[in-house]
Amino acid sequence: MNSIKIAARQPIDIEQTLQSGQVFRWNKIGEWYYLVINHNLVSIKQESLEDILVRSETLSGLDLETAVNDYFRLDDDIEYIYKSICTDKHIRSAIQSYRGLRIVRQDPWECLVSFICSANSNIPRISSNMTNLAAAYGNKLHLDEHSNYSFPSPHQIFQAGEQQLRELKLGFRARYVAAAAKFVLYGECDLDSLKKLSYEESKQTLTLISGVGQKVADCVLLFSLEKLQACPVDRWVRRAMEGWYSIEPNLSYEEISSWAINRWGPFTGYAQQYLFQQKRLEVSN
DNA sequence: CAGGTC
């Protein structure tokens, strides 16, 4: 067992980050969060707002620190980002409530499947879909007495086929997930290589996939392909824009998204994530 | 009714 402490020197809130609708396969057991990073089962405990403990069987030392740093984007200068997006009282209030919430850098293939599954669904159901996929076709990983699965490859999901995916309760999304697996598997699109392209070019490539429209593409770009200006506009973000920024209800996705990018600049994705969290959680209070 | 898409 390898155990290290990471001093982020800036706010990192593991709970807020994991429950902000970016990541769908993690468990909390006691004070420890278990999640899979690069095919390694890792557990994380929050020590303070800037310090975390990390444990793993398969990664150690610098490899473990690097994996966790990359995943939670701990190299982002979050205080600078806060300053650059803090244009008004609504953002200020959201930052105050959710300080330490990070945009993650997750595996692009798992991220793509997650958000194809997000269509007309909800976070508990997306989690269920992703957990079912991993348990059915992934490889089992162990840490302590706990286990989880690596996310199945495009090949493993393509082999499964649409009918089996339907049996995992994906519904009409099964066809899109199967199509995406085929698209990636046959090399029409190497997802990691999209990091090198511009925001516009990589988005255009992603939307070639059936089941991937502007919203799903923006989520994949923001949460896995390092396009921090991407602004996914879902029901909650649209409500936030209409209620707090007097955006007309009939504006198109494109109009809202570019309005946001024009207002918040290169870190619009962070602004979007804080507004999303604020709007989504204010209703349940 | 749900972090949409065709």
Place this chain on the structure above:
DNA sequence: ACTGG
């Protein structure tokens, strides 16, 4: 159009 939290 699927369906389950």
